[in-house]
Amino acid sequence: MDITITISNVSKDPIYKQIIDQIKGMIFSGELNEGDGLPSIRNLARDLQISVITTKRAYEELDKEGFITSFTGKGSFVSGQNKDLLREKRMRLFEEELKAVIKESKLLHLSMEEVIDIMKFLEEDVQ
């Protein structure tokens, strides 16, 4: 299984976190798909010249969050439902942020129409 993971020694993030973020990134971008195999814990430790415990921790967290599934003796694979899971999670966060915006708009006595107008206006900025 060829996937590229690069570890930075000057990063503020611990190594296991860097691995988690990069594997998640590959899953979100579609570079890794359901059923794709990941390098074994020990292979990855050797390739990245880090300790077995560190790669193990990264895989365990990815497993816990539902991104990968590990089978003893067979290795670790990308799980199926994680894209939907992620979208759902993000939608919830998005709703929380909208709620905060609505609260603020009430304090400023803005109507819903005005809020939408402002958003339309700002949309051009974002692009």
Added chain:
Amino acid sequence: MSIVLEVKNLKKSYGDFRLNNLNFKLEKGYVMGFIGENGAGKSTTIKLIMNLIKKDNGNINIFGMDSVKDERKIKEKIGFVYDENVFYGMLTINEMKKIVAGFYKKWDENKFQVYIKNFELNPNKVIDELSKGMKIKFALALALSHGAELIIMDEPTSGLDPAFRSELMDILYNIIQDENMTIFFSTHITTDLEKIADYITFINKGELVFSESKDEVLEKYAIIKGASKLLDGDIRKEFIGIRETASGFKALTSNKQKAEILFKDSCKIEKASLEDIMVYTVRGDIRV
């Protein structure tokens, strides 16, 4: 979880030296680095594990067996790589191998031939003519060919150039691809350990400082740099060791979280390396 090596309340003294109540254990399939300054008791501990010297007190269990009582059985499963030459210098690799092979029930000649080839060792070369790096590779080839599941190495990287140390690390990484292999090695070259070691056991003047997973250690410790005028009595207590100069201080803490609250605005907080941890623990407070 199966424990391959367990040291319990180990004591040994001779002359001025005292190894005091050493405790640690190592799980199967992992690498432990054993660090400490020269004279801290690393070699003594390894000799006790190998039953080369007699302990005063305590227990050493290897594969669940007693290091003294079950020495013969244990040694079948240990590959020992020693920092001094334990071979007969005038023999060739092949001749020495024949002697060693005879000691082990599970000797695997095919395996040995593969390792000799992979390690680029000439079997007809006389041992006295091998470099230190080649001797270590030879010792590893022997260990791996007699079915060892625990590799114990005393200072394998000392006196080796960086290129060979890097080669040795790759060899060790290949060894631990087999999850039944456990490696324990002492060293004072901490940069190698910063990569491969899962656990670090640190002893200082015969006392255990810690035996923990390397990641936990590196997350806990930090280096703080700031102005010397900040160092009042209470602040000093936060540190394990302080290096004070006219241009400021540099100090080691084992409570990074607390340090981040205390020194967030006044100092620089950096990751501590294993070398920092070792140096500041051993030297304590110094003024330059």
